[in-house]
Amino acid sequence: MTDDLDSLEEELRQLVPRALSPQAHDRIRRELEAGDAAPARGRRLRWALTGLAAAAVVLIMIAGAARLRNTRREPGQTAARETVPAPEKRPAPLTLPADVFEPVEFSTVLVNEHDEGTVLVPDFGPARRVRYEFVNRVQWQNTNRNARFIVTTPQEEVVLIPVSMH
Amino acid sequence: MPLDWTKLIDQYGPALLLYARQWTPSHADAEEVVQEGFVRFWRAGGETAVEPAPRLFAAVRRAAIDLARSRARRAAREQKAGETLYEEPAQFERVETGLEREERRAAIERALGRLPPEQREVLVMKIWGDLTFSQIGETLGISPNTAASRYRYALAALRDTLGAAAEPSRHRRGTEE
Numbered sequence: 001m002t003d004d005l006d007s008l009e010e011e012l013r014q015l016v017p018r019a020l021s022p023q024a025h026d027r028i029r030r031e032l033e034a035g036d037a038a039p040a041r042g043r044r045l046r047w048a049l050t051g052l053a054a055a056a057v058v059l060i061m062i063a064g065a066a067r068l069r070n071t072r073r074e075p076g077q078t079a080a081r082e083t084v085p086a087p088e089k090r091p092a093p094l095t096l097p098a099d100v101f102e103p104v105e106f107s108t109v110l111v112n113e114h115d116e117g118t119v120l121v122p123d124f125g126p127a128r129r130v131r132y133e134f135v136n137r138v139q140w141q142n143t144n145r146n147a148r149f150i151v152t153t154p155q156e157e158v159v160l161i162p163v164s165m166h
Numbered sequence: 167m168p169l170d171w172t173k174l175i176d177q178y179g180p181a182l183l184l185y186a187r188q189w190t191p192s193h194a195d196a197e198e199v200v201q202e203g204f205v206r207f208w209r210a211g212g213e214t215a216v217e218p219a220p221r222l223f224a225a226v227r228r229a230a231i232d233l234a235r236s237r238a239r240r241a242a243r244e245q246k247a248g249e250t251l252y253e254e255p256a257q258f259e260r261v262e263t264g265l266e267r268e269e270r271r272a273a274i275e276r277a278l279g280r281l282p283p284e285q286r287e288v289l290v291m292k293i294w295g296d297l298t299f300s301q302i303g304e305t306l307g308i309s310p311n312t313a314a315s316r317y318r319y320a321l322a323a324l325r326d327t328l329g330a331a332a333e334p335s336r337h338r339r340g341t342e343e
Contacts, residue, residue, distance in 0.1 A: 005321045008328075012293050015271060016259040017184035024197040025175055028204050032171045106210045108228060110307040113284075132231060159234050161283075 053140070057101050057149075104148075105139040108155075118163060127160040175204070178219060181294040182226050187257050188278075188286050189230035202229035220301040223291055227305070277327040285320035292317050 020028070112133040119129045134155040141148040182203060186196035203226030207213070212221040257275050260268060278286060291297045291305065292313075299310040299317070306313065 004325060005318070008321055008325050009293070012274065012289075012324075015274065015294075017180035017294050018193075018257055018259055020175065020179040020183055020197060020200065024201060025179065028175055028179075028201045029171050031201070032204060032208050104211075108210075108224070110224075110227075113307065134228075157231060157235055159231060161234070 053151075054101050057140070100144065101140040101142050101147075101149075103138050104141040105137075107137045109135050109137070111135050119160075121160060124160065124162075126163050128163050130159045130161065132157040132159065174213075174218065178222050178295075181290070181296075182222060184257055184294055185223060185287065185290045186226050186230055188283065188290060189227075189234060195233065199230045199233055200226055202233075203227075217301070219295060219297055220305045223295055223297065224305045227287070273328060274324070277324050280327060281320055281323055285316045285323065288313050288316040289320040289324075 019025075110132060112131075114131045114133075116129040116131055118126055121127055134157065136153045136155055138151045139148060140151070179200065182200045183193075183196050186199040186203070187193065190196045190199055203222060206225040206229060207218070207222050210221070210225070212218055212225065215221050257278070258271055260271070278289070281289065287306070288302055291302045292299070297305070299313040302308075302313040303310040308316075
């Protein structure tokens with residue numbers, strides 16, 4: 001860079017960003033330390049979704065396991081097993097804890113940002129419309145089985161930024 | 167071992183607050199955005215990252231965008247807030263060592279507010295967040311080269327706006343008086 005830009009850069013570095021107010025600092029710290037960071041509504045929704053997803057995964061796994069056993073069974077074996085059940089050889093009932101899968105990683109990546117220019121919005125006035133495209137990725141993991149799956153969902157946000165017209 | 171949140175907030179809070187101010191109309195809103203950003207960072211398990219700064223900036227950015235979006239829904243109020251955008255002073259600590267330096271600080275704040283948002287956020291992340299261009303690119307979803315270009319454009323635009331930035335000696339002399 002040129003000398004004047006270097007000196008400007010150095011001058012900017014001398015400026016100290018304003019600190020958080022003590023109240024905000026304390027609020028953030030307490031919220032994080034309490035481990036109760038999520039807003040109540042969001043947290044409830046998140047855990048509800050977590051529970052639903054875990055239940056769905058368990059059902060899918062049970063159905064898949066049952067289907068696998070059926071497809072591997074030979075016709076003769078079926079008859080033999082049915083006529084001479086051996087209690088000690090009977091497969092143990094499939095029991096899975098309800099919380100077997102847990103979200104272990106969440107990320108949101110901005111993949112595209114498009115400035116669509118100035119638009120006139122009724123009851124709003126002139127505004128710059130910027131479209132953001134995100135990809136949300138949640139990774140679930142079953143630590144007992146070392147199994148995992150990833151849910152990826154697109155998300156689009158349109159932001160209107162008021163502009164003044166001169 | 168539990169993370170020392172106080173240390174993390176002390177270390178990154180001011181830069182994140184400044185970053186948030188580039189998106190929000192007031193200091194109070196910026197603090198709210200920083201708080202929400204820390205919460206999102208925590209929820210995403212960001213504290214386990216070796217280098218938390220990029221994730222913190224990304225979380226604050228998302229929080230700021232969400233706040234702006236919710237505001238946009240309230241059309242009339244949003245328009246009113248937009249009129250005061252970047253007019254609230256003191257994004258930086260006040261300079262006590264001379265009137266000229268304090269005026270210069272205020273001028274820089276105003277010039278910063280006039281930068282295009284995409285340049286301004288790169289400048290804030292680079293100068294006060296101490297992020298590398300690679301980390302900035304990762305946070306914004308752009309290449310490091312693009313981040314570097316925006317940074318240079320931002321500096322050049324600031325220089326042109328300030329004018330006096332090309333005269334650091336005069337500026338220094340003013341502080342000694």
